Amino acid sequence: MRVVAGGHRAGRDRLMLAPAVLTILLLFGGALAGAVRTSLVPLGGEAGTDAWRTLLSDGEFRDAVRFTLRTAAISTVLAGVLAVLLAWAARRSGTAVRALLALPVPVPHLLVATLAVLWLSPGGLAERILGSLPVDLVHDQEGAGIVLVYLYKEIPFLVVLLLAAMGQGYRERDEAAAAIGVSPRQRLRWVLWPTIRGPLIVGCIIVFAYVVGAFEVPLVVGPSYPPTIAEYALQRSDADLIAGPGIAAAALLSTAAASMLLAALAVRVAKDPQGA
Amino acid sequence: MRSRARRPALAVVAATVLALPLLALVLRAFADEWRAPALLPQRLGLRGVRVAFGGETGAAFVNSAQVALLTVAIALVIAWPAARVLGERRLRRPGPVFLLLAMPLLIPSYAVGTGLTEWFIRLGLDGTTPGLVAAHLTTVLPYVTLVLLSGFGPRLSAVEEMGSVLGLSPVRRLWLVTIPAAAPTIGAAVLLGFLVSWSDYGASLALGAGRPMLPVVLLPFVGGDPQVAATLTLLFLAPAVAALVLTVRAGRRPL
Numbered sequence: 001m002r003v004v005a006g007g008h009r010a011g012r013d014r015l016m017l018a019p020a021v022l023t024i025l026l027l028f029g030g031a032l033a034g035a036v037r038t039s040l041v042p043l044g045g046e047a048g049t050d051a052w053r054t055l056l057s058d059g060e061f062r063d064a065v066r067f068t069l070r071t072a073a074i075s076t077v078l079a080g081v082l083a084v085l086l087a088w089a090a091r092r093s094g095t096a097v098r099a100l101l102a103l104p105v106p107v108p109h110l111l112v113a114t115l116a117v118l119w120l121s122p123g124g125l126a127e128r129i130l131g132s133l134p135v136d137l138v139h140d141q142e143g144a145g146i147v148l149v150y151l152y153k154e155i156p157f158l159v160v161l162l163l164a165a166m167g168q169g170y171r172e173r174d175e176a177a178a179a180i181g182v183s184p185r186q187r188l189r190w191v192l193w194p195t196i197r198g199p200l201i202v203g204c205i206i207v208f209a210y211v212v213g214a215f216e217v218p219l220v221v222g223p224s225y226p227p228t229i230a231e232y233a234l235q236r237s238d239a240d241l242i243a244g245p246g247i248a249a250a251a252l253l254s255t256a257a258a259s260m261l262l263a264a265l266a267v268r269v270a271k272d273p274q275g276a
Numbered sequence: 277m278r279s280r281a282r283r284p285a286l287a288v289v290a291a292t293v294l295a296l297p298l299l300a301l302v303l304r305a306f307a308d309e310w311r312a313p314a315l316l317p318q319r320l321g322l323r324g325v326r327v328a329f330g331g332e333t334g335a336a337f338v339n340s341a342q343v344a345l346l347t348v349a350i351a352l353v354i355a356w357p358a359a360r361v362l363g364e365r366r367l368r369r370p371g372p373v374f375l376l377l378a379m380p381l382l383i384p385s386y387a388v389g390t391g392l393t394e395w396f397i398r399l400g401l402d403g404t405t406p407g408l409v410a411a412h413l414t415t416v417l418p419y420v421t422l423v424l425l426s427g428f429g430p431r432l433s434a435v436e437e438m439g440s441v442l443g444l445s446p447v448r449r450l451w452l453v454t455i456p457a458a459a460p461t462i463g464a465a466v467l468l469g470f471l472v473s474w475s476d477y478g479a480s481l482a483l484g485a486g487r488p489m490l491p492v493v494l495l496p497f498v499g500g501d502p503q504v505a506a507t508l509t510l511l512f513l514a515p516a517v518a519a520l521v522l523t524v525r526a527g528r529r530p531l
Contacts, residue, residue, distance in 0.1 A: 004430050013366050016357035017321030020421055021376060023354055027414040028380045038394050103294055106467070106516040108475035110491050114498050114509045115297045118304055123312040125300055151292075206381060213384025216491065218475040230386055232477070237390075245390070252387035259382045 032256070038249035043242050051246030061251060063226040068255070069227065071143045071212040071218075075150040080204050082151070084159030084196065090159070091166050098163060104156045113220035120145065138221050145221035146228075153206045153214050161199040168196045205266050209259040228256045298513075304506035324507035333504075336488035338510060341481075343405060343489070344473035344515075347412040348420070351469050352462075362421070377418040388414050389482025396483060403485025411479040412472075420469040427461025439491040464508025474515055 041047045054059050090097055100156045104112070123139040138145040174191050182190070215230035221227065225233060233248035242249075298443040304310065309320030327333070362370060380388065392411050393402060401407035432454065439453040455462065490512055497505035 009366070013361045016361045017367075017373060019354045020358035020417060021373065023375055023413065023417060024380060027392070027410060028383075028388070030395055031383075031388040031414060033391070034394035035387060035391035036314075038390065100294070106471050108471070108491070108512055108516065110477065110494060111477065111509050111512055111516075114494075114505055115301060117498055118300060118502065118506070125315075128313050128315055147459040154515070204287070213387065215384075215386060216495060220496060230384055231384065233390070234481075245393075249387075249390055252384060252390055256383045256387050260379065263382050266354060 003187060009225045025259065032253075035249040035253050037258075039237050039246050039253060042246050045242075051243065051250045052244070055247050055254075058247075059227070061229075061232060064124045064232040064251075065254075067143065067226040068228040068230075071146050071150075072208050075147050075211050076204050076208040079151055079154040079158055079207055080149070080200060083155045083162060083203075084200065086155065087162035087166060087196075088157045088192070090163065101156055101163075104153055108154070109149065109153055109214065110216045110220070112152050113217045116145055116149050116221050120148075139223055141223050142223060143218070145219050149221055150211055152206075154210075158200070158202075158203045158207070161203045162196050165196050166201045173237050198203055201269065203267050205263045208262065212255050212259055277521075284371045301506050301509060304502060305510055308504060310503075313316055324503040327501070327504045328507040331487045333490075333493050333508060336490045336493040339398065339405075339488060340474055340490035342413060343408045344411045344470050346405065347416050347473045348466055348469040350409065351420040352414060352424075352466065355417060355424050356464070359421050359424035360428050363425035364430075364433065377421055380414045380418050380420075384478055385476055386478030386482055389479035392484055400485050403487045407483055408480060408489070410482050412476055414479070415476070416469045416472050419472055420465045423465040423468055424461060425495070427465075432457055462506040470515060475512075 038050065039051050042051065086101065090101060117124070117138055120133070121135070124138070127133050134142070137148060170191070173195075174187055177187050177191050178184075213230055214229075215228055215234060218228045218231055222231070229251055233251040236251070237244040237248040306320050306322070306325050308323045308377075309319040310453055327465070328358050328386030339385060358373075359365060362373065367373065389411050392407075392414075396402040396407045399407075401410070436449060437448040442453060456478050457492035475491060477491045478493070484492060494505060494508045494512060497508060
């Protein structure tokens, strides 16, 4: 029946996809086109590449790129490694442990950042309890506070993805491998890794892109200098109402391009983006 | 099966990492005076609540809830048919559609908001509810579609077929069979979509045109007035707690 009605079905499927696809094309495509236009045509001026040239010659932007990429890379790698270890440790745990591990997932980033300030800033609760903290964790130059907040939020997110992948099918494959005498180390390599590779890579891409783009966390716990790229964009549009938005749009477009490029590379590495 | 000794350790970890920080937040919200290095507040009071619910911040709570609810409702309607097609694996090459859905999740919402500002100002949509809903939809719609599609598949189709054989009209079948059977997935999609819109900062800041939205109003208080920040943060957390309770209750899937 499916074969006979194939043409008709395909048409109906396209019709059912159309609202979602067209909405995203219009809004997301419109946003990209708008950002490109803002970066090329300043308010009441002639079209040109001034905004891009200003951006690329600005030392502060270079500092922002370096700081943003470093924070994002450290957060993503640490979150990925710790999440794999946690998921492995909790692979046989019951619903209660899993719910506990998933608890920070729905908590907004801004709230975790607020907690970090309340507890970890100078004169904060941790310092009052312990007497003093050995290192600065909030508003510190290295961005340790930013990384901590992201770890608190993203490790549980990745653990949830990994535990979902390490379900029934994985347990059966692992037991089968053990039964035929495959060593534990080989089982990690040949059973666990193929199971979690897809969701881990997809999850890490989302984490990395999020850390690169979001700015409420660095605004609350980050250093005053260097800014992240998103903070830099915000400062530019606030500082200069005429030329600022163009520079901000150019800065944001470069992060967007970097995230999409990285995602394309990572998907190529993962080969199977849906982890199916 | 599992060693009992690990349970207390787990409870301690959970308390330090999750409960204690939040408890301090409640204390901070009701502490009118709490100077360092005291471990407990010098004076308790409701100043935080008065400021948080008065004026702009009260309006922000309503605005954020309104935008989030509208965004999720619209996203659900648009995502439903698409999720069906994708979830039932009806496309021979679903790659491009998944790629399109993934793209907005990789772009900072501040960039989406900044890009849309260009057009929305011309259309008179900046700072309006429809404008904010449209901007939030850019990221909420992909999330809702991706969660929703996991609920569709051969098992749901089989149950629906039974409904048809029993003579249910399409509308009654949707209401009596499909929605109850897919309820946990629908619940998860709604909650995730709501939270994404509710906690969005970038798009609301770029497009808000001064219209108060909860995360945007909350941020300056974190450095300036910790008590008000703590009170607003508790308000901000309320939907997340509701989400958790509902998710745990919907944990046992009927299908």
